[in-house]
Amino acid sequence: MNFAQLLFPDFSLILIGYLLCRFTALNRKVWEPTESLVYYFLFPVLLFQAIVKTPLEVGTASSLMGAGLTLGVSGILLSYSLPYWPWIGRQIDPRMHAASAQVGFRFNSFIALALASKVAGPQGLQFIAVLIGVCVPLFNVGAVWPMARHAKKHFGGELLRNPLILATLSGLVANLMGMHIPFWLEPTVTRIGQASLALGLMAAGAGMQFASLRSAKTLGIAVLTVKHVGLPILALGIAMLFRLDPTQSTVLLMFSAVPTASSCYVLAARMGYDGPYVAGLVTLSTLLGIASLPFALGVLAAIR
Structure with a gap:
């Protein structure tokens, strides 16, 4: 599979947003309300649809659910342990780390959904829905908590107002209750989801400043290493620990290696942190996905 070709559309949209913001009249005044539209409406609709549209067979997927949660908790702990690492920890600014740690464990659900059926067949889409x-x-929760703490905001309030969490929980409830989006509404919802992908990635590019990456190079290298090296290796061990079947193992490895979520930038910017720096990390993570996906699905899958 040509992973570079698969990731090119996402990377090119980020680049287009960057070029439009820097070299046309579509400057930051245009993109700031766009970020809010994506974060509070478009992306939650897409997430709700992705979870509702594929029935979850909880009983048959319990091992995968346990493996996914174990991988998630491990990734969060690894990302937040960076300030305590010898030598590296002394060079990490706590506030910058609070905004950037999420890059080390979150994932791009668009790419994950696009890849699932290609690498694992029809069942792959169902398994990735379980992990999502x-x-x-x-x-x-792992992304919001440190930013709320450093910004001295009420953690519970931030979670209750987080549209991504609300969309996910409502999607899970609707799925488990057997509810579906009415057929006459599906085209509209699908188009909203498609718009969230394009505008979200372009908004990340519009807010990007490559020079900002120089302000915390050690932190950036550490977080991206956790995301693109640490998580795939952890996924391999967890797949063996939970004795996942080959298809589930493939999906978990793919899940661990996809680039980080484009909404990392939007979340950091909305909560008053250094959005351009996080956007730079998102862009680098998208590029690194070209290497980490073959590493996980080729090298590590062969070991499995």
Whole structure:
């Protein structure tokens, strides 16, 4: 599979957003309300649809759910342990780390959904829906908590107002209750989801400043190493620990290696942190996905 070709659309949209913001009249005044539209409406609709549209067979997927939660918790702990690492920890600014640690464990659900059926067949889409359902609430809690703490905001309030968490939980409830989006509404919902992908990635590019990456190079290298090296290796061990079948193992390895979530930038910017720096990490993570996906699905899958 040509992973570079698969990731090119996402990377090119980020680049287009960057070029439009820097070299046309579509400057930051245009993109700031766009970020709010994506974060509070478009992306939650897409997430709700992705979870509701694929029935979850909880009983048959319990091992995968346990493996996904274990991988998620491990990734969060690894990302937040960086300030305590010898030598590296002394060079990490706590506030910058609070905004950037999420890059080390979150994932791009668009790419994950696009890849699932290609690498694992029809069942792959169902398995990735299970992982999205159990991991998105966990990852959003892990992302919001340190930023709320450093910004001295009420953690519970931030979670209750987080549209991504609300969309995920409502999607899970609707799925488990057997509810579906009415057929006459599906085209509209699908188009909203498609818009969230394009605008979200372009907004990340519009807010990007490559020079900002120089302000915390050690932190950036550490977080991206956790994401693109640490998580795939952890996924291999967890797949063996939970004795996942080959298809589930493939999906878990793919899940661990996809680039980080484009909404990392939007979340950091909305909570008053250094959005351009996080956007730079998102861009680098998208590029590194070209290497980490073959590493996980080729080298590590062969070991499995």
